[in-house]
Amino acid sequence: MFVSILQQGDFLIASIHAALDDSELMRFQKDVMAEIANHRAKGVIIDVAALDVLDSFGSWSLRNLVHMARLRGATTVIVGIQPEVAFSIVELGMELDVTTALDLENGLEYLESVTTGHRAGKSMLGVLGSHDT
Amino acid sequence: MISPGDVGGDPLTEEIVELTGLLRRVVGRRVRDREAVDDIVQETLARLLAARTRLDGRAIGPYAIVTARNLVKSQWQRADVGKRHEHRLADTRDPVRPDEPLLEQEEAEAIRIALDRLAPRERDVLVAHVVEGRDTGSLADDLASTPGAVAAQLGRSRAKLRVEYILALEGEPPTRQCRPVLLSLSAGDRRRQGELDAGYHLLDCDFCASMSEPLFDRRAKATADEVRIPVTVDADVVVARQRGREVAVQAGFSATEATVIATAISEISRNIVRFARRGEVTVTILTDDGASGVLVVAQDAGPGIPDIDLALQEGHTTYGGLGLGLPGSRRLMDEFEISSEVGRGTTVTMTKWHRR
Structure with a gap:
């Protein structure tokens, strides 16, 4: 499988290591939801740095995953969107409407800040360019 | 097998048959294979019986032993010669599989059908070039044409032959569109492919999609x-x-x-x-x-x-x-x-x- 889901304290780090097709993306979605329950995770980082393309289906399934995870009580942040991919998403005219961070490190910082009672929330927003919360 | 019951009556014969045990011991000491021992003993007895009119009673025992020894010796010699010449008998060719002649026959038939479907003129030129080895220049002289035109014609004939050969092996295509599409693919004729919308036909027609693969490869190589x-x-x-x-x-x-x-x-x-x-x-x-x-x-x-x-x-x-x-x-x-x-x-x- 081209994905890994690892536990890091209260958080899960789900990484995609190669281009995924639609059915693999759906399976990834299901696996992450199952792991959230297994580990009682409060936050999830989804690392998409290795995704070559985020087209309408990819964005749609990621957005759904973030919404579903939120309903299960886990805050999710997407990290590692490549500049080219970001450009394509904007060109395609999509509103990804999820919290994002530059990389894994920033993603972890963000999750720590929101799960410990929004202490650093305000200052983080500017740094991370988040449009969630 | 010769046994005492078969040759009863004649006392000399009975004496010979009684030698069986002795002969078996004599031969058995020299030959290990039990079946070979039996064969040699039988052979000795047969020779003794054939010669019994010329033998007197006292000579039978020694004669039998000498005959047996000679037979053993000649058997050894035969085995030795056989071994030395064994390599001459080895057939290094691959054995013919039972389906091979049938497949060859089918192929030959398919090629014959494919050749039949070419126009006579096309076929003659192709055969003259491929089988008789005539070059395009001399063919062009005969046909009052140019070498380039002959070469182009040969290319088209080969393309047609490929299609007809495949169809002869696989059966007639399901639609009237199939043959021209396959021909255009085989010839790599892009203009014709465009006219026929060959790309669409290949998506729509399972038969051509599978048939066109050997023809496809050539085309794919053409454009990088x-x-x-x-x-x-x-x-x-x-x-x-x-x-x-x-x-x-x-x-x-x-x-x-x-x-x-x-x-x-x-x-x-x-x-x-x-x-x-x-x-x-x-x-x-x-x-x-x-x-x-x-x-x-x-x-x-x-x-x-x-x-x-x-x-x-x-x-x-x-x-x-x-x-x-x-x-x-x-x-x-x-x-x-x-x-x-x-x-x-x-x-x-x-x-x-x-x-x-």
Whole structure:
């Protein structure tokens, strides 16, 4: 499988290591939801740095995953969107409407800040360019 | 076997038969194989019986032993000679498989049928060139033509022969369209392929899709700046966009632009998987007056789109997605054209030009 889901304290780090097709993306979605329950995770980082393309289906399934995870009580942040991919998403005219961070490190910082009672929330927003919360 | 009961009466014969035990011991000491011992003993007895009129009673014992020894010796010699000459008997050729002659016969028959289907003139020229080894120059003199024209004719004849050979082996094609399409593919005749809409026919016709593979290969090699990706399952979408990205980079696009092109390819390939049984994405490098670009053609033999305007409308979705597939691709590319016929299929043609 081209994905890994690892536990890091209260958080899960789900990484995609190669281009995924639609059915693999759906399976990834299901696996992450199952792991959230297994580990009682409060936050999830989804690392998409290795995704070559985020087209309408990819964005749609990621957005759904973030919404579903939120309903299960886990805050999710997407990290590692490549500049080219970001450009394509904007060109395609999509509103990804999820919290994002530059990389894994920033993603972890963000999750720590929101799960410990929004202490650093305000200052983080500017740094991370988040449009969630 | 000679046993006492068979030759009863004659006292000399009985005496010979009684020697069996002695002979068995004599031979047994020299030969290990029990069956060979039996054979030699029998042979000795047969010779003694044949010679019994010339023997007197006292000579029988020694005579029998000498005969047996000689037989053993000659058997050794035979075995030795056999061993030394064994290599001469080895057949180094592969054994003929039982189905081989049948297959050969079928092939020969297929070639004969294929040759029969060529026009007599075509056949004569082809045979003269290939079998009799005549060059195009001398053939051109005979036919009052030029060597170039003869070579072109030979090329067409070979293309036709390939198609007819395959059809002779596989059976007649299901539609009237099949033969001309296969011929145009075999000949690599792009103009004719375009006239016949060969690409569509290959998507629509299972027979030709499987038949054309040996003919396809030649064509694929002919152009390096074009890739053709058959699309039927989810994984093909990823292959199509990855190959498309490679072509875009080859055409001089930046990583960002190549990703935009790959995204558009991903969208339209997904539509093939989702709505059509089988389709094909072709990515070609374009050059025009110093500008370069890529042309992406996605063709399928699916159900077609009843209302193209609706399909191009943003947010219109058939599976609950974002409804951005077609309108998004249109936005990503410079030129976008879609043609669709209900019950026949859909073709999306898009182009992106490289901005310098």
